Amino acid sequence: MIVSNASFGCPSCPAVGEEDGGGGTGEASPSLTRTGHLVVAVCLGVIGILGFLNNLIVLTLFCRYRMLRSPINCMLVSISVSDLLVSLLGTPFSFAASTQGRWLIGRSGCVWYGFVNASLGIVSLITLAVLSYERYCTILGTTAANSRSYGPALLGICFSWLYAVAWTVPPLLGWSSYGPEGPGISCSVDWHTQTANNVSYILCLFLFCLVLPFAVILYSYSRLLLAVRQVSRVSTPRSRRREQRVLLMVVTMVTCYLLCWLPYGVVALLATFGPRDAVGPEASVVPSLLAKSSTVVNPIIYIFMNKQFYRFFRAFLSCSVPKQGSSYITSRTVHTARRGNNNHRHCLGPPQFIAPPTRQSDRGSSENANHVPACDASQDSPGTAGRPKVNLVAYYRE
Secondary structure, three states: OOOOOOOOOOOOOOOOOOOOOOOOOOOOOOOOOHHHHHHHHHHHHHHHHHHHHHHHHHHHHHHHOHHHOOHHHHHHHHHHHHHHHHHHHOHHHHHHHHHHOOOOOHHHHHHHHHHHHHHHHHHHHHHHHHHHHHHHHHHOEOOOOOOOOOHHHHHHHHHHHHHHHHHHOHHHHOOOOEEEEOOOOEEEEOOOOOOHHHHHHHHHHHHHHHHHHHHHHHHHHHHHHHHHHHHHOOOOHHHHHHHHHHHHHHHHHHHHHHHHHHHHHHHHHHHHHOOOOOOOHHHHHHHHHHHHOHHHHHHHHHHHOOHHHHHHHHHHHHOOOOOOOOEEEEOEEEEOOEOOEOEEEEEOOOOEEEOOOOOHHHHHHHHHHHHOOOOEEEEOOHHHOOOOOOOOEEEEEO
């Protein structure tokens, strides 16, 4: 739900060392066998390596190619930064603890681990929600989006990070707490203490850091898909293929979000409200590993499935110059006033390709063409002259 750690709290876990030194204390947990710890260590190692490499590639591409530095890509990079930090500050400690069967960096290290990884997990979730809402606003906006305006994107990034910190500081101040969980190889919010203070925090965390982002994502992408389908009804087969790609993208994003985070949230609630032995260590490890795998899945879905990033990625591997992409403007109604009648143009067709000007003398005409897509003129009937028009604008870069 908030951080993809190794497992969840259980009363039979070994206590974290009372001393704040580097060495942990306590026996290896009897709830997981040595083989079980080894399997978890292998999974954490694979997830950590892939998560680090995938997100490092994203940041490298963003720094190397200036054309990738668009506002929406800044939010994608924010997700990669949070996932990369999880791979650096979270997974290695859980991996080391799994190899030894016990927590290794003391009580203060446990609190630090729980706070940092909880914050980074929430940053990723909230940024995904902000990104989906930004896409929804761009598609259903009244004008073409300004691809050079970084203000809204930076505001969304700052909101995501501040929102995450606001929900992870309270356990440091007494509203719930951070402690060991599961087989004792990681730390997170205290899931198993069933007091009013702890349960109230868990409920708020579940609602505002898991359910709310998912609701925003589901609403934004469903409206986006509905808008694309409405345009496709009067468009060409190319536009219908684009609709299918958007549908695939939406289904993939929502499914992976649920697959990575819903099991963790459900098991956390069972550990909080169910019997003390409702969730065993073995059952709790799998949902947590799925949550940690989001650091690997996010770059694949949001970056490498992005045509623009993928084009630059291929150019980076082949040490070649990336091909220029194309911009699209779709679905808008352009009104023109003429003497004697009320003519207008319906631009409900497929997105129009906008080619860059090839000569300096053509620049002015090309810029004008960028703002008025090709349309078929039609004449309104008198009865519809006063009817309000609904504009549907989509602007994005591939």
